[in-house]
Amino acid sequence: MDQFEEARLKAFDFIKSFESVDKFNAEQLRYYKLDRFVEAWKLKIDILDKNNQIIEVTIHLCFKFDFPLSVPILFLSSADYEKLKYIPHIDTNRLICTFDSEVTKTDVSQPAKVVLECIKRAKKIISEGIKKENFEEFEEEFISYWECNYSKSDLVLNNFLSLINPHESISSPLLINLKTQIVGFKYIIHNNNKISEKFKSYLNQQKIDYTEQNVFYFELENKNFIPPFDFNNEEVLVLLNSIDSNLIRLYESYLNNPKTETGLVLVNFKTKDNKVLIGWVNSPLTFNNKKGFRPNIMKPFEAISKYQRKDKVIRVLPETYTQRRLSIRTSGLVTQPEYKFSIAGVGSVGSHLISFLNSLNMPEFRLVDNDILAVENIGRHLLGFNSLKKYKTKGMKDYLNQLNPIQEIKTIEKSIIDVVVNEISFINETDYIFVATGKDNIDEWLFNSLKKGEILKPMFIIWVEPYLAGGHIIYLNPKNLIDYENLFKDNNYKYNIIDNKYYNSPENTIALKEAGCQTTYIPYSSQNLMLFLASVFPFITSTIINSKLDSKVFTWIGDLDFLISNNIDISDFASTSSFGKIIENND
Incomplete structure (x- = not known):
C-alpha cells in the first residue's frame, strides 16, 4: 500500500465513524462517469432546510491520485441536484465549489481533517442555498453560471473575442465577422478605437478577410439576476422592456436592418465590484419555411416575437482581450505605466x-x-x-x-x-x-x-x-x-574586460571572420x-x-576562466573580478 492509498484509507475510516459513506466500485465509477478519479465515495449527509427540518442529501467525494496533496472534489448527486437547483457555488455539472485548489494548501499529515473540512464546507453551501441565505453570492461567480448549460439543447458560444474594456466608455461597439477563424475565434467585438485599428491591421497582415456590422448594446445592473439563464425570445423581450421600454423599439429596428448579419446583443453587466460583457444571438430563424408564408416576407423581429417566441436564444460569453485584463492577470495591478x-x-x-x-x-x-x-x-x-x-x-x-x-x-x-x-x-x-x-x-x-x-x-x-x-x-x-x-x-x-591590445592591432584581434569580404563577427x-x-x-x-x-x-x-584557458589576456581593470559581478563605474 503506497502513501496515497494509505492516506485515503485513514480518511475513509475516520469519516465512516460518524457519517454514512461507501466506496464506489469500478463499475459504479464508470456508471457515474467518475472513472477519471482514483477513488470516489458516496456520502449521505443531513442538511437543515428552510423550515429547519432535516433532509438527507447525497454527495460524491472524488480523489485524485495525489490526495492529500490535492483537495477532494465534491459533486452533488444527480437526483438531489434536480430537486435543489439552482444554488450558489454549485454549477450545472453539480460540482460543489468548496475550496479553490489554486490557492489551498492542504495539511498532508492529516488527510481525514482535509476531507472533513470539505464536507463541512459542502454542507454549509447546500444548507445556505436551500434557505436562500447566500443568493447574493451568485454575483461572485456570475460568469460561471452564465456559461453553464442548463439543458442538452442549451448553447453558449465561446468563439467571440472582445477588445473592449467594460470599465471604459462604450458608445457604438462593432462586430467583426472573420471569414477564417483564428485560434478558435470567429467574431471580434471592438469599440472602434485605436486598439481595434491595430487588430484590423494585424488581420490584414495575416490576410484574413472579414466583414463588419453594428451591435445592439446596453448596460444592465444586477438586480436579483439569478440562474437559470437559458432565456427564450419572449423572456428576452420582457427583460428589455423592464430595463427601458424604448429598448424594444430599438431592438426591433436593429434586427430588421438588412445589414444585421449576426444579431449580437451585447450587455455590459454591472455587478457590485465589477463589470463584464455578456450577450446573446437569436436561434436561426425558421419562419421562412412555414407553410403559408412567402420567403423573406416576414421581418425577423415579428418572427421572434410571435412565431418563435419560445425559441431559446444562444448565449455569448466573449473572451476579454484587453491590456487591463492582461495586466491584472499578470502583475495583479489594474493600471501600470x-x-x-x-x-x-x-x-x-x-x-x-x-x-x-x-x-x-x-x-x-x-x-x-x-x-x-x-x-x-x-x-x-x-x-x-x-x-x-x-x-x-x-x-x-x-x-x-x-x-x-x-x-x-x-x-x-x-x-x-x-x-x-x-x-x-x-x-x-x-x-x-x-x-x-x-x-x-x-x-x-x-x-x-x-x-x-x-x-x-x-x-x-x-x-x-x-x-x-x-x-x-x-x-x-x-x-x-x-x-x-x-x-x-x-x-x-576604460572598462574593457579584454586587454586593449586585442582591440588596437589587427594581428591581435579575437574577432572571427568567415570567407569573404565584410564577414567579420564578434563571437x-x-x-x-x-x-x-x-x-x-x-x-x-x-x-x-x-x-x-x-x-x-x-x-x-x-567568464574570465574561459579567457584564461584560451590564453586571452584580461585587462587590469577586470583582473581581480569574478564571473557575474556587476561593477558600477563612477565617472
Whole structure:
C-alpha cells in the first residue's frame, strides 16, 4: 500500500465513524462517469432546510491520485441536484465549489481533517442555498453560471473575442465577422478605437478577410439576476422592456436592418465590484419555411416575437482581450505605466533586449535597423528560420504581434543616423532610447546629438565584448550628462574586460571572420548573452520605473576562466573580478 492509498484509507475510516459513506466500485465509477478519479465515495449527509427540518442529501467525494496533496472534489448527486437547483457555488455539472485548489494548501499529515473540512464546507453551501441565505453570492461567480448549460439543447458560444474594456466608455461597439477563424475565434467585438485599428491591421497582415456590422448594446445592473439563464425570445423581450421600454423599439429596428448579419446583443453587466460583457444571438430563424408564408416576407423581429417566441436564444460569453485584463492577470495591478521605447539596432543584443523590455506591460516599440536577418544570425538572434530574409525590424514586429496583436510596433528600415538627421521625432516621441548597434563611432555620434539637445530622451548604450567576456551599459540622462569622452582612452573603453591590445592591432584581434569580404563577427554564445541581460535588467527596470536622473556606467563581468584557458589576456581593470559581478563605474 503506497502513501496515497494509505492516506485515503485513514480518511475513509475516520469519516465512516460518524457519517454514512461507501466506496464506489469500478463499475459504479464508470456508471457515474467518475472513472477519471482514483477513488470516489458516496456520502449521505443531513442538511437543515428552510423550515429547519432535516433532509438527507447525497454527495460524491472524488480523489485524485495525489490526495492529500490535492483537495477532494465534491459533486452533488444527480437526483438531489434536480430537486435543489439552482444554488450558489454549485454549477450545472453539480460540482460543489468548496475550496479553490489554486490557492489551498492542504495539511498532508492529516488527510481525514482535509476531507472533513470539505464536507463541512459542502454542507454549509447546500444548507445556505436551500434557505436562500447566500443568493447574493451568485454575483461572485456570475460568469460561471452564465456559461453553464442548463439543458442538452442549451448553447453558449465561446468563439467571440472582445477588445473592449467594460470599465471604459462604450458608445457604438462593432462586430467583426472573420471569414477564417483564428485560434478558435470567429467574431471580434471592438469599440472602434485605436486598439481595434491595430487588430484590423494585424488581420490584414495575416490576410484574413472579414466583414463588419453594428451591435445592439446596453448596460444592465444586477438586480436579483439569478440562474437559470437559458432565456427564450419572449423572456428576452420582457427583460428589455423592464430595463427601458424604448429598448424594444430599438431592438426591433436593429434586427430588421438588412445589414444585421449576426444579431449580437451585447450587455455590459454591472455587478457590485465589477463589470463584464455578456450577450446573446437569436436561434436561426425558421419562419421562412412555414407553410403559408412567402420567403423573406416576414421581418425577423415579428418572427421572434410571435412565431418563435419560445425559441431559446444562444448565449455569448466573449473572451476579454484587453491590456487591463492582461495586466491584472499578470502583475495583479489594474493600471501600470504605458511606456514607449526606441530600439536602435535589432541584432542579437537588441532582439533579446526587446524580449526583456516587453515584460514592462507590453510597451510600444519603435524599431530602427536596416539589416536583414541572415542564416548566420539565427544562432543567437531571438528570431529564427521563419524570419530569414526579412528586415530584422519587420521580423520583430511580426514576432511581437503574434504575441499580442494589439501591441503598437512601429519600424523604420534605415540607419539610426538617418533617423536622427531626418526623422528625429520618431525616437523623441518615446520615453527611452536603447542603442545596441555595437558600433563605437555611432554611439559617440548619438551621444553628441544628445549633448547638443537634438535627441531629447534618456539613452541606454549597450554592447558586449568578444566571447561575452563582459557586457557594458552607459545610461545617459540629458538632464545630468557625464563626460562621455572621459570613458575612453586612446580610443579604447576604460572598462574593457579584454586587454586593449586585442582591440588596437589587427594581428591581435579575437574577432572571427568567415570567407569573404565584410564577414567579420564578434563571437559570443546566446547562453552568455542571456546571463548578461538577465543580470543588468534589474538596473534597467529600476532606472525606468523610478525615472532616475543620474547618468550611470555599468560593467558586467563574463567568464574570465574561459579567457584564461584560451590564453586571452584580461585587462587590469577586470583582473581581480569574478564571473557575474556587476561593477558600477563612477565617472
